[in-house]
Amino acid sequence: MTASLIGIAVIDILLFTFLVITAIAIARLRNLFAVVMLAGVFSLLSAALLATLDAVDVAFTEAAVGAGISTVLLLGTLALTGREEKKPRHSPFLPLLVCLVTGAALIYGTLDMPSFGAANNPAQEHLAREYLERTPVETGVPNVVTAILASYRGFDTLGEVLVVFTAAIAVLLLLGASGKRPSAGRRGEE
Amino acid sequence: MIMFLAVAAALFVAILLVLIRLFAGPTVYDRVLAVNTFGTLTVLFLSLVGFIGERPDFLDIAILYALINFVSTIAILKFFRYRALGQATLNTEES
Numbered sequence: 001m002t003a004s005l006i007g008i009a010v011i012d013i014l015l016f017t018f019l020v021i022t023a024i025a026i027a028r029l030r031n032l033f034a035v036v037m038l039a040g041v042f043s044l045l046s047a048a049l050l051a052t053l054d055a056v057d058v059a060f061t062e063a064a065v066g067a068g069i070s071t072v073l074l075l076g077t078l079a080l081t082g083r084e085e086k087k088p089r090h091s092p093f094l095p096l097l098v099c100l101v102t103g104a105a106l107i108y109g110t111l112d113m114p115s116f117g118a119a120n121n122p123a124q125e126h127l128a129r130e131y132l133e134r135t136p137v138e139t140g141v142p143n144v145v146t147a148i149l150a151s152y153r154g155f156d157t158l159g160e161v162l163v164v165f166t167a168a169i170a171v172l173l174l175l176g177a178s179g180k181r182p183s184a185g186r187r188g189e190e
Numbered sequence: 191m192i193m194f195l196a197v198a199a200a201l202f203v204a205i206l207l208v209l210i211r212l213f214a215g216p217t218v219y220d221r222v223l224a225v226n227t228f229g230t231l232t233v234l235f236l237s238l239v240g241f242i243g244e245r246p247d248f249l250d251i252a253i254l255y256a257l258i259n260f261v262s263t264i265a266i267l268k269f270f271r272y273r274a275l276g277q278a279t280l281n282t283e284e285s
Contacts, residue, residue, distance in 0.1 A: 007191070007194055007195065007198065007242050008239070008242065008243070010195075010198070011198060011235075011239070014198075014202050018202075018205060018206075018209065021209065022209065025209075025212075025213050029213070033218055033221065034212070034213070034215070034221055037212060037221045037222070037224070037225045038212060038213075040225050040228075040262070041209070041212060041225060041228050044228055044229060044232045047232065047255075048232055048235050048236070048239075051235075051236055051239060051248070051251070052239055056248070056251050059251075060251060060254060060255075063232070063255060063258060064258055067229070067258070067259075067262060068258055068261065068262045068265075071262060071265075071266065072262070072265050072266070072269065075266060075269050076269070079269070
């Protein structure tokens, strides 16, 4: 058991190293196609990290959305705009400072959290047991996660659906769903 | 455990090589292929984690990853051929 824990820890450290390398490369590269591909790789690395945390379903969503859909959406954007990023005109130090301060604040915030997987976490003391006991009686939904999302947090989910729906309509209006086809002039690659 | 460490080391060397090709790759196709290979390596990684943690159900997830990887590579390549996802037939008639 401890050996496997050490193995997982080594894997986590290596994955985080690759994640940082990929993030720095995304920030440094000017070739936007490479950046899109690297963003897909970043998403796959995050998915692997989530899988080592036993959150396999979250990892799968991350891989499907991050490496699948958003890669295609970013490529669609690239087809409409340019392939190269312009040189930034301002110096990167102020954004870097903001990022560092925000990151430090977030890490400071995690210091108060209970350690990962500890038995006396608040989530594992009464809340999970309560949900597991009361869900079948109160809602009759066999899947507890579905019951929480669709029944206990029904209004919350309704609000999220409303937000996504509004955003989709706004994007469609902005893009102009007039059925005009973009010119197929530029084609092929290098 | 030694075997698992060796497999993990080989896997991470492979990931590093793929990342180098992704950073350096001169043409677009190098990078597409690198991303595809990276997806395959993720599948291998998931299987490895499943074996280390003695969770054979990770294999199902790994197979799902392989499917998604295939579909997204096809989508990227199709995008580069036709410049759009939904207009393949129109453009092939033109070309």
